[in-house]
Amino acid sequence: MAKDVIEVEGKVVEVLPNTLFRVEIQKSLELPELVGRVILCHISGKMRMHYIRLLEGDRVRVEMSPRYDLDKGRITFRLK
Numbered sequence: 205m206a207k208d209v210i211e212v213e214g215k216v217v218e219v220l221p222n223t224l225f226r227v228e229i230q231k232s233l234e235l236p237e238l239v240g241r242v243i244l245c246h247i248s249g250k251m252r253m254h255y256i257r258l259l260e261g262d263r264v265r266v267e268m269s270p271r272y273d274l275d276k277g278r279i280t281f282r283l284k
Contacts, residue, residue: 210234210268213283214243216260223247225258225279227266238274245277256282 210232218226227245232238245266247258258264258279265281268274 208270210270212238212266214264214266216258216262219260243275243277245279248278248280
């Protein structure tokens with residue numbers, strides 16, 4: 205994991221084509237002002253490789269880059 209990454213937890217609110225998802229951020233320890241924001245996310249390579257499916261309502265862990273855009277992220281883990 206890179207050092208300059210913001211990790212947040214969220215909930216999938218919409219499934220889009222081409223493995224894109226809209227995720228509502230529910231928990232952020234590093235930047236609390238992100239809570240409640242809806243961002244566009246794609247699936248990380250390991251999740252694609254192992255065919256992990258995501259549906260609306262799934263809780264996920266998302267990585268965001270503070271250097272790039274806080275409206276986009278990468279889903280790295282599906283929580284139970």
